Amino acid sequence: MDCTIASASDKGLRKEENQDYLSYYDGPTHKNGLLLVLADGIGGRSGGGTASKIAVETLMEYFYSKKNINIPVVIKKGFKEANRVVVEKGDQDISLNGMGCTMNAVVLRDDKMYHNNVGDSRGYIISGDEISQFSTDHSFVSDLVKAGAITEEDALTHPERHVLTKAIGIDPKLPIETNKEYLQIENSQYILLCCDGLYGVVPDEEILDTVNTLKSPDDICKKLIEKANENGGPDNISLIVVRINNIGLVSNLKNKFKALMR
Amino acid sequence: MIGEQLGDYLITKSLGKGGFGSVWEAKSETDETVALKILNPQVLENEKVVRKFFHEAMILAKLDHPHICKLLEFFPDGGNYAIVMEYVPGIELKDLLKQKGKLPIPQAFGLAKQTLKAFQYAHENGILHRDIKPANIMISNEGMTKIMDFGIAKMSSTASHDTAASMLSVHYVPPERFDKSSEIDTRSDIYSLALVFYEMFTGRRPFTATETSQIMFSHLNEIPESPINLAPEIPPQISDAISKALEKSPDDRFNDFQEFSDAMGTLDDEDFDDETCIMDDDLTQIFEEAKLAEDLPETVITEDELEEEIEGKKKGKFLLIASILISLTIAGVVGGYFTLYKSSSGISDQEPTTIVEKAQTNSKGFEDVIHPGDGSTMILIPASEFMMGSEDYEAEKPVQKIMLSNYYIDKYLVTNAQFSKFVEQTGYVTDAEKEESGMVRIGRRWKKLPEANWKTPDGLASIDDKDNYPVSQISYNDALSYCKWARKDLPTEAQWEKVARGPEGNLYPWGNTDPNETTANFDNVIESVSAVDSYEKGQSFYGAFDMAGNVYQWCKDWYETGERTTKDPTGPETGTEHVVKGGSFSEGMESIRSSNRDRYEPNYSMFIFGFRCACEY
Structure with a gap:
């Protein structure tokens, strides 16, 4: 599979430090696939930044330490391990006590994309004129919307819109589901991982428009950071953009065949 | 720190x-x-x-x-x-409920009255709790409740930007907290406390959803079942008081805790004095057991996973035992604690238990758990539809899409070692032993041999050194008796067939390719039973072994043909023969197809008959 990846992270205009952290595999093709991870630290003190860095690095290390893997299971276990390490560090040091972060991970292998997340950082897939979120928001307001207590519109301005129901590093027994679902990826699609500093500030349509206008992942990253800051930059802004250039001849034929069969 | x-x-x-x-x-x-x-x-x-x-x-x-x-x-x-x-040495009500399920009525009533007094006092002093839940109610070693964490939830309720990971336990949260239909006040705390009482008296929460949003929906819209319907022994006035306190609109609830307490009435029990003392010998023992379980070594089963499983499901006295046994099995310490398991030393007629612990993800990506009853590994089979039946034989028709709820099934066949333990503990005598003969095949002929029973299934070779082989020469009655002892059940035919075929309705457990000597013990290739973990390549979609070949397996259903119920079918009400599935080491490839079925009378014992157990979720 051939893809182009770019990422960017900015502290925004209102925060004193950047507590987001992101990373992706950047070596020769690996049997386990290509892992991309993004995390958004929690809280205003140094703990948040530490938590997101530890969590992302732990997951990366865990994922590539395993062989012949069942991807969804290893992602889940990697999340558990990241949680364990962050909780442990938080317990050891009183200044880091209670630190936490969101975490969003995607693995691309052949023509498939696997994903999992904790918290409200999001993953989107952009295909032509369509943008759709594939991650699940673990937030109080998203549950309220699902329960029918408030509307999606209410959620945007709800006073508790930043309250998460799940986060890495807070609960040693954090439940994490194995997400066995994968998405079939196709040439020319874009995958976007980002924190609420972007999607909460730049509307989805504007993100879509930026991707389709600029096309280069690097340019898209820069532009979206700019737009978030133009809209006030209330929070740290981080994103990873992947463009699928070529999923490979065999995979491509397989997908076309499947499409014909539908 | x-x-x-x-x-x-x-x-x-x-x-x-x-x-x-x-x-x-x-x-x-x-x-x-x-x-x-x-x-x-x-x-x-x-x-x-x-x-x-x-x-x-x-x-x-x-x-x-x-x-x-x-x-x-x-x-x-x-x-x-x-x-x-x-500092209050004792146990959290949360842990007590987790381990005991519902509490005896006098004790539950005593705890309820104490908490009502405490909340009335706090509210008279202008303090709301805002986060009432069993984890915030401590029970001291002397049996006194102590409410913890008054007012702390306020910090979260006014939390601003960036505040994260609210650990709000939505199970005990009043509807007005979600839709802001009214301000949080005393009546909100009354609702939360009533949910705690509901659990103390009935052993379960009124809303059984597991997704946070579904629980919220239930608080907002669902009328809870009256506690008395779940536990008929509850005095009606207590049940009614809890129901009133759980009204959706705060205006329909009690105005204060005193009213709530008055409505609960008094308990007509001369040994009981709610003013001063709730402890009696029974409760002391409950606490002691619960604390004993608390002190057990850490296991791979997390409290959280335990809680996930318990949510909304049946909890009984068995929970304590389950957690103890599992902890001990994993810790490798068994002696000394089986006295707590005394209720299972005979064959009980109690309902099969629910499994309460999760353990490992198996090689097929499904959850393997250890069942406390007999220490067997069981697989959690997630709810889904699957294709049942085939067009190949009249008895297997029709092909139907069947929906099954979650359930557990043994990963392996029940072994000689497990069955021996059952016989040792219960003195059970099998049908073949009673009849002093069992069916065996000699060459191409079937014959009843007087020496044939589960200890010498073919009438000749004993099971010594075959601990890990499937028990055989077993009738339906024998299999079911074992299941009851282990607090499990036999799988229904649909449950069995789904595990064998996977959701897509494969021909064989491993898929649609023909069997061979690496996938199944069949066609008399080795001419005898094999150890239960021998055919790794023959594992089913869910990771179950020996779903084809080795020994036939009893199912719960009475045998009949034709259309089945499309959701959780259990077969006809009555019948004369029970279904067996899976073929055996002596059958050819047609008979070990997963849709194949045969049937025999409940007391019919044969040396190619064994079984595995299922268990409700």
């Missing part, structure tokens, strides 16, 4: 971690033991909130009630804030 000094306190031990911070046991300068709660930094980000809480803490510190955990001090230390509280 341990060994660190915070203010005047030396931290000595971790007591736990929650949404608002971590809790530690600590010693004061005068050597008094206290509980010290250190608030998470993100809780403290909003200084206004902290100031507000500080003000409330002053009031809290003045509260003096035997059933309220006393707040001793609230102080900043560097960048942290610490709340110093009275």
